[in-house]
Amino acid sequence: xxxxxxxxxxxxxxxxxxxxxxxxxxxxxxxxxxxxxxxxxxxxxxxxxxxxxxxxxxxxxxxxxxxxxxxxxxxx
Amino acid sequence: xxxxxxxxxxxxxxxxxxxxxxxxxxxxxxxxxxxxxxxxxxxxxxxxxxxxxxxxxxxxxxxxxxxxxxxxxxxxxxxxxxxxxxxxxxxxxxxxxxxxxxxxxxxxxxxxxxxxxxxxxxxxxxxxxxxxxxxxxxxxxxxxxxxxxxxxxxxxxxxxxxxxxxxxxxxxxxxxxxxxxxxxxxxxxxxxxxxxxxxxxxxxxxxxxxxxxxxxxxxxxxxxxxxxxxxxxxxxxxxxxxxxxxxxxxxxxxxxxxxxxxxxxxxxxxxxxxxxxxxxxxxxxxxxxxxxxxxxxxxxxxxxxxxxxxxxxxxxxxxxxxxxxxxxxxxxxxxxxxxxxxxxxxxxxxxxxxxxxxxxxxxxxxxxxxxxxxxxxxxxxxxxxxxxxxxxxxxxxxxxxxxxxxxxxxxxxxxxxxxxxxxxxxxxxxxxxxxxxxxxxxxxxxxxxxxxxxxxxxxxxxxxxxxxxxxxxxxxxxxxxxxxxxxxxxxxxxxxxxxxxxxxxxxxxxxxxxxxxxxxxxxxxxxxxxxxxxxxxxxxxxxxxxxxx
Numbered sequence: 152x153x154x155x156x157x158x159x160x161x162x163x164x165x166x167x168x169x170x171x172x173x174x175x176x177x178x179x180x181x182x183x184x185x186x187x188x189x190x191x192x193x194x195x196x197x198x199x200x201x202x203x204x205x206x207x208x209x210x211x212x213x214x215x216x217x218x219x220x221x222x223x224x225x226x227x
Numbered sequence: 228x229x230x231x232x233x234x235x236x237x238x239x240x241x242x243x244x245x246x247x248x249x250x251x252x253x254x255x256x257x258x259x260x261x262x263x264x265x266x267x268x269x270x271x272x273x274x275x276x277x278x279x280x281x282x283x284x285x286x287x288x289x290x291x292x293x294x295x296x297x298x299x300x301x302x303x304x305x306x307x308x309x310x311x312x313x314x315x316x317x318x319x320x321x322x323x324x325x326x327x328x329x330x331x332x333x334x335x336x337x338x339x340x341x342x343x344x345x346x347x348x349x350x351x352x353x354x355x356x357x358x359x360x361x362x363x364x365x366x367x368x369x370x371x372x373x374x375x376x377x378x379x380x381x382x383x384x385x386x387x388x389x390x391x392x393x394x395x396x397x398x399x400x401x402x403x404x405x406x407x408x409x410x411x412x413x414x415x416x417x418x419x420x421x422x423x424x425x426x427x428x429x430x431x432x433x434x435x436x437x438x439x440x441x442x443x444x445x446x447x448x449x450x451x452x453x454x455x456x457x458x459x460x461x462x463x464x465x466x467x468x469x470x471x472x473x474x475x476x477x478x479x480x481x482x483x484x485x486x487x488x489x490x491x492x493x494x495x496x497x498x499x500x501x502x503x504x505x506x507x508x509x510x511x512x513x514x515x516x517x518x519x520x521x522x523x524x525x526x527x528x529x530x531x532x533x534x535x536x537x538x539x540x541x542x543x544x545x546x547x548x549x550x551x552x553x554x555x556x557x558x559x560x561x562x563x564x565x566x567x568x569x570x571x572x573x574x575x576x577x578x579x580x581x582x583x584x585x586x587x588x589x590x591x592x593x594x595x596x597x598x599x600x601x602x603x604x605x606x607x608x609x610x611x612x613x614x615x616x617x618x619x620x621x622x623x624x625x626x627x628x629x630x631x632x633x634x635x636x637x638x639x640x641x642x643x644x645x646x647x648x649x650x651x652x653x654x655x656x657x658x659x660x661x662x663x664x665x666x667x668x669x670x671x672x673x674x675x676x677x678x679x680x681x682x683x684x685x686x687x688x689x690x691x692x693x694x695x696x697x698x699x700x701x702x703x704x705x706x707x708x709x710x711x712x713x714x715x716x717x718x719x720x721x722x723x724x725x726x727x728x729x730x731x732x733x734x735x736x737x738x739x740x741x742x743x744x745x746x747x748x749x750x751x752x753x754x755x756x757x758x759x760x761x762x763x764x765x766x767x768x769x770x771x772x773x774x775x776x
Binding site for chain 2: 219
């Protein structure tokens with residue numbers, strides 16, 4: 152579920168929680184690893200991904216939102 | 228509950244493109260300005276990730292005849308629908324001012340020129356007038372925030388304004404909540420500018436079980452429209468639907484940034500406009516008829532693909548450059564991770580959910596029908612360039628309005644403030660009942676089934692009855708477990724009000740026009756050309772009027 156925080160890299164600076172417009176890190180405290188309190192409300196805007204100075208956040212796009220495409224080379 | 232009181236000449240509600248531009252101009256004109264933003268200004272609103280198209284009139288490019296240009300622009304049904312409810316003199320004022328705003332943004336550091344020139348592409352038919360300037364908007368919000376702060380405007384993040392305060396003569400302030408702390412925030416102001424954006428959460432999203440599967444923003448809940456309606460302002464054409472088209476299922480805006488051809492599974496173009504990727508025009512089919520993609524799917528003739536195969540190396544790089552600026556970084560990252568290469572892989576496209584186009588009525592000064600209340604941006608005029616330009620215009624006029632006014636004092640609105648406090652306390656103190664999400668899903672269900680793609684008097688009236696019955700229950704039982712949920716509850720109450728306006732407006736529009744399809748009135752009524760459905764709250768009840776915007 153997006154976003155996924157790398158707990159080894161995260162320094163608890165709180166940049167992700169500060170900027171998230173949807174406030175999905177609600178209740179997180181600076182200095183600790185943020186909690187993704189409302190993952191279903193994530194808009195997949197990547198602002199936390201790009202705000203993180205440690206590059207500790209990745210987005211996992213939920214299955215219902217996968218991009219559908221055609222691969223003509225591998226078509227049955 | 229704690230109370231914070233903030234006094235300011237001009238209060239901007241929402242720090243999106245419109246709010247920021249309004250704040251900048253009002254501050255420049257000498258007003259003390261506060262921008263209240265319920266999220267964070269850096270990443271809020273439709274312009275948060277960037278934009279790459281700016282509708283504007285540049286005389287050296289388009290010729291000296293502004294009226295002709297305006298007429299040419301409105302040929303595309305999409306642009307026309309986006310501007311439904313906007314008076315033509317307001318549109319004209321926007322176009323006349325738009326080039327000034329382009330030059331200002333360019334000066335401030337938002338690159339409006341591409342390789343030193345005015346580059347027009349997208350949102351246009353092959354061989355026809357080019358309407359949209361390409362610009363590098365990725366950092367637009369950062370730059371506008373810096374500018375606003377330089378001029379002394381103050382941004383207050385995490386405050387959701389949810390109701391206006393007024394005395395007998397004018398708007399005197401607004402009431403909000405801190406979205407994180409237990410605090411009511413009372414604004415006393417001489418003028419208020421609403422810039423709260425679209426209405427993205429009223430209809431079921433493309434994936435009904437996944438609310439975040441919308442191309443827009445989950446927190447855009449028409450707050451400005453709802454609070455201005457409750458305060459007695461004119462709302463125009465709340466019933467008119469709009470439907471965007473874009474990638475399936477990773478819903479994103481920016482269809483006009485794609486350089487490709489929409490094709491059926493047999494590789495035949497679905498529209499008549501382009502047969503190979505063209506960097507200037509893209510494929511206009513979805514702008515002529517966005518629901519065409521849905522119709523093809525439902526008839527078993529899908530899927531429909533955005534096919535960029537055959538794109539030149541230069542055009543591919545050009546498109547990727549603009550995708551980044553349009554705010555599609557998450558989509559590009561996803562494609563990279565999944566090994567999807569648009570040069571080889573046609574991407575499925577689909578028609579998205581209904582977004583009502585209703586607006587707060589404004590005049591050419593950005594004033595609403597209530598003295599002291601202004602509006603700009605998607606809630607009164609759709610699109611980024613309209614938001615930028617009318618934000619500026621509304622900011623200027625609000626500052627002028629505020630100049631000779633004095634603060635009204637809070638006592639006149641004490642009753643209104645107490646009522647809001649009571650509402651919050653009740654929602655926060657209940658232990659059992661539906662939360663915001665349950666209410667929101669139930670509302671979306673009613674909207675889709677009774678005021679959706681097919682409408683009729685019997686459906687609309689039955690739907691409105693059910694909505695009102697549900698509303699009574701919600702008012703007595705909705706719960707919030709914390710401030711975050713309280714924020715969503717207040718948004719959902721706004722959605723309930725606006726849902727009601729869609730039903731009433733759709734019932735009053737006894738014709739079929741664009742995507743408003745009435746089975747009992749299947750024809751378009753020419754008498755309604757140039758007229759709109761107006762809705763206003765009078766003595767606690769909605770009043771309908773049909774007149775020119």
